[in-house]
Amino acid sequence: MSPHSCGHCIWCARGQDNNCDDSIVGRGYGIDGGLARYVLVATTRELVKLNTLDPVVAGPLTDAGATSYHAVKRTLPRIPPGGTAVVIGAGGLGAYAIQHLLALTSARVVAVDVSTDRLAYATELGAHDVLEGVNDDTTTELHRLLGGGANAVFDFVGIDQTITHGLQSTGKAGAYALVGAGNGSLRGTMFDKLPRDGEVFSFQAPTIADTLEVIALAESGKLRVDVDIFPLDRVAEAYEKMERGELRGRAVVIPD
Structure with a gap:
């Protein structure tokens, strides 16, 4: 699993090994990846023992599942019983975030996306409400639905538009989690754009503990993991489908 940490x-x-000073992790660069028959690891710290879970199912959980879990866990003190949460980007990470929120909180979960297919998938996973598009109209509708801003907003896109409307959708004392690496920015003055008495945070990767807890959730039947399987010689096709948004869950590459 990723990232590498010294221990x-x-x-x-x-226990914050995702912040390790010796960590090698980044946006598509770093240590050797897993698109190979065998992978060399520096230490057994980087291995997760599975009990009943199929490795094909476990694969996406060490990245998308654990990353979204870390974000949700960070916000738990901000989400009261019967609170509200918004997931912007209901694709790979967002789909897991919806499930984590339903498993760990009693929050009303709203999924926001530009894709009707992903919104339908979010509904299948248990999202209470869905909104199509990220703009002034959807932000207004969100406030109407929730009676104000949300206790927690998770942005799994991270472009200018989602950052702007994500922060506008975050209520007082709420949390805005910027997880998506879309290289977006927030323009203008900060003081009136940040949630009052709230928090804004980002991070690079989950912790080892996050991964172990997500695996435990999946082994107990609390997570739905959809995968599209590709042999190693079709990895280019997997990337193309991912870029076109045609993957329902996560692509898993299996060496022949």
């Missing part, structure tokens, strides 16, 4: 720095000692 002995102050961050690792605190």
Whole structure:
């Protein structure tokens, strides 16, 4: 699993191994990947033992499942019983975030996306409401639905538009989690755009503990994991389908 961590720095000692000073992780670069028959790991810290879970199902959980879980877990103190949460981008990570929110909270979950197919999928997974598009109209409708801003907003896109409307959708004392790496920016003054008495955070990767907890959730039947399987010689096709948004869940590449 990713990221690599040393196991002995102050961050690792605190259980925040995703912040390890020796970490090698990035947006599509870093240590060697898994598109190979065999993968060399530096330490058994980077391995997760499975009990009943199929490795094909477990694969997406170590990245998309655990990353979205880390975001949801960070916001739990901000979401009261019967609270509200918004997931912007109901694709791979967002689909898991919806399930984590339903498993860990009693929040009303709203999924926001530009794709009607992904919104239909979000409804299948249990989202209480769905909104198509990210614009002034959907933000207004969101406030009407929830009676104000949400306790937590998760942005799995991270472009200018989703950052702007994500923050506008975050209520007082709420949390805005910027997870998507869309290289977006927030324009204008910060003071009136950030949630009052709330928090805004981002991060690079989940912790080892996050991954273990997500695997446990899946092994107990609390997570639905949809995968599209590709042999190693069709990996280019998997990337093309991902770019076109044609994957229902996550692509898993299986060496012959």
